[in-house]
Amino acid sequence: MLAMNKFRILGASVMVVAATVMISSCDNKRSTGWEYAPNMYRHLAPDADQENKVFADGKTAQLPPDGTTPVGFARFDYAKNRDGYDLAAAEVKSILPQSKENFEEGKVLYMHFCSPCHGETGQGDGLVVQHGYGAPPSYSKGNSSRTGGSMKDLNDGQIYHTITYGLNSMGSYASQLSPEERWKVIMYVHHLQTL
Numbered sequence: 064m065l066a067m068n069k070f071r072i073l074g075a076s077v078m079v080v081a082a083t084v085m086i087s088s089c090d091n092k093r094s095t096g097w098e099y100a101p102n103m104y105r106h107l108a109p110d111a112d113q114e115n116k117v118f119a120d121g122k123t124a125q126l127p128p129d130g131t132t133p134v135g136f137a138r139f140d141y142a143k144n145r146d147g148y149d150l151a152a153a154e155v156k157s158i159l160p161q162s163k164e165n166f167e168e169g170k171v172l173y174m175h176f177c178s179p180c181h182g183e184t185g186q187g188d189g190l191v192v193q194h195g196y197g198a199p200p201s202y203s204k205g206n207s208s209r210t211g212g213s214m215k216d217l218n219d220g221q222i223y224h225t226i227t228y229g230l231n232s233m234g235s236y237a238s239q240l241s242p243e244e245r246w247k248v249i250m251y252v253h254h255l256q257t258l
């Protein structure tokens with residue numbers, strides 16, 4: 064009997080404390096209430112969007128110094144125009160070894176990203192073309208590359224520039240394909256150029 068009462072008193076006390084906490088935490092609507100370990104989110108380091116007296120322009124978020132390269136970022140310092148394309152044609156070479164593995168991965172990426180327009184065999188007859196989209200030129204026939212020559216002769220740098228920036232109605236694939244993936248696709252495009 065006594066034991067039962069003990070539990071009742073304990074239960075009632077817990078309820079009273081809980082109700083007090085609830086009610087007292089509601090009286091100030093702007094207060095976040097009791098903060099547990101506030102130094103976890105009120106940290107000493109300034110946030111990127113905060114003022115900062117350390118820097119001359121008073122901002123925390125600073126631009127990286129000119130010429131710096133983020134870790135893991137592959138530079139491609141060729142302009143998005145014909146001059147950049149011609150320079151890439153002369154200077155840029157694939158960074159990947161010719162291997163069956165790279166070739167097979169390039170084929171899969173080509174099928175996903177390029178074949179809808181360029182067609183599975185690179186003849187410019189992909190699925191969207193069959194539904195009315197203007198056909199891209201064949202990789203192996205005719206003289207319709209932007210150089211006026213054959214697509215068959217396009218080299219590493221020219222194709223890399225095209226994938227990176229796009230050309231007219233073909234968009235850029237820079238955000239979908241990493242530099243390494245672009246080189247794999249190019250390996251497969253070189254194969255299609257021989258068909």
Ligand code: HEC
Pocket residue numbers: 173176177178179180181197198199200207208209210214217221222225226230231232233234236248249252
């Ligand atoms: C939305 C359809 C579309 C997709 C997808 C597409 N292309 Fe194209 N591509 C075109 C068209 C259209 C042209 C012709 C553009 C022009 O000459 O105006 C073209 C042209 C090219 C050229 C020739 C550039 C030159 O210098 O003349 C290359 C190389 C090329 N594409 C490669 C690719 C690769 C590789 C992919 C996949 C990563 C791809 N394209 C995806 C539509 C597409």
